[in-house]
Amino acid sequence: MLRNSWKRNIFPSSFLFRLTFINIIVIVAFVTFSSWAIYHTACTLADGLLAMTDHRQHQFRTTLFQYLCIFSISTILFGSLIHFYLTNKVTQPLKELIQSTQKMKQGQYPPPIDVKTNGEIATLSNNMNELVQQLHTNEQQRKKLVSDLSHEFRTPLTNLNGYLRALQNGVIEGDEKLYQSLYAESTKLTALVEQMEQLKEWDDIASQTFTEKEPTDLKAFIEEVIGLFYWSLQEENMELDVHLQSGVVTVHRTSISQVISNLLDNAIRYYEGAGPVTIIGEKLPDKYKLSLTGPGRTIPESDRERIFERFYRTEPSRSRELGGSGLGLAISKEIIERHHGNIGVYSEGNLHTFWFTLPYSQ
Known part of the structure; x- marks a missing residue:
């Protein structure tokens, strides 16, 4: 255990030192080759341009060699230090990512990583922050779900x-x-x-990827799905007002049937007041729009923005008769978005309209 902990703690530094060591090797090789080339070029030029004695020639070469050594050592030293400093700055987010993953491995939720740069590492850090936030949210929702169900x-x-x-x-x-x-x-x-x-x-x-899509006349298809709720509507003594236009859209029939069923089931379950439940299917220029309008208890504006979230419920009292798992609308949103469509709700008092659109070309 102690050995593994030591490896985890030394990893960021050893990674930085490996990068610096590789850089030093490259700098040494480059400077050595450059110095060798400069040395021999200067000696050749000096021999060809100047008439020097052996002593003066030896002195020239010695002086040139000394200056090149000083230049090479200084370049390697300062280049390595600058590289170490810059690499340390660049790899700092990686160290924070490693620390974050270690905390997640221990079952903790690390604080967000402070992103100060752009590029791939910044993207990775942002993705890590979003992942931690999503996991934290899922954990809270899971605990809430367990509490709700046990209650x-x-x-x-x-x-x-x-x-x-x-x-x-x-x-x-x-x-x-x-x-x-x-x-x-x-x-x-x-x-x-x-x-x-x-x-x-x-x-x-x-x-699911919903690859098994087929062209479907939504007018006939929606009428077929609505027919399954005939007895439920009769038992609740509810009137249904349906106005549908024909429109052929390529869809995954089973999943779209589930969306329509979820919306109609909610309209029946949460029905309050008087008046019919109205279903309107419109063939628009580039998409087909289905809207379902019915009376019910007032939905606060803050709830309208979150009503399609997973596990979210507008019923705070956890009523067994009214409160569901909070998954129906979230699943519907997932299905519609997989079909490249949109889904939403708008309300006027106690009259609520749930709608979704499906593009003709997907």
């Missing part, structure tokens, strides 16, 4: 255990009303399990 599982499980223990001990007798209560609690647990399944669904969506 929501606790109540129906407590109710079921209480009823079943009472039945077992003969404290109460089973009747239709009791069985309905047990069934309601069981249904809530099933819904929570389905929410957990959406986590796997999110990972599947994120890894």
Whole structure:
């Protein structure tokens, strides 16, 4: 363990020294060759231009050699020092990156790296900062999700255990009303399990490339998806007002069907007030736009900006009837963006319109 720690701590310095050593070798080779060339060139010129005795010629060569040695040593020394200083400045972000990765390996979230330069190292440092921030955000969302799910599982499980223990001990007798209560609690647990399944669904969506796209008439396709909600609309006594134009778009049918289902399911689940749920499909010059408008509780403006974030929910009370896993709209956004489209929401009071667009050419 101590040996590995020593290696980690010495790595940045040893890396810097290796760079400096390589630079010194290059400088020495270059200066030596240059000095040798200058020396022999000067001696040859001196022999050809001046008539010197052997003593004067020896003295000239000795003096020239001394000056070249001084010049070479000074160049190597100052060049190496300047190289060491500049390389140390350049590799400083790398040292901070190494320290950051070591802290991440220990389960800590390092502070952001201060980027003062441009270039590849700056890009790497910025990417590292974004990665740390994303991991930190994911960790917070994971803890929140676990807290939410444990909170929501606790109540129906407590109710079921209480009823079943009472039945077992003969404290109460089973009747239709009791069985309905047990069934309601069981249904809530099933819904929570389905929410957990959406986590796997999110990972599947994120890894898909949607290569199996096919030209689809969205008018007929949307009508087909809406038909699946016929009984749900009947049970809620909700009216649906549909206005669709034909438009052929190349899409991954299964995933786009999921987006439409998510939006319509939300419109039914969060329906409050009076009036129909309106679905409008418009064929625009370069894209097809589908919008779904319905009444519901007011969405604060701050929530509208984050409503498509993973795990984000506008229901702060964690109501089991209203609160979901916060993945449906995030998955929908992922799908639409993979189709090079856009998705959004705008509200006027308690009337909300969710919309998305799909370009004709993708």
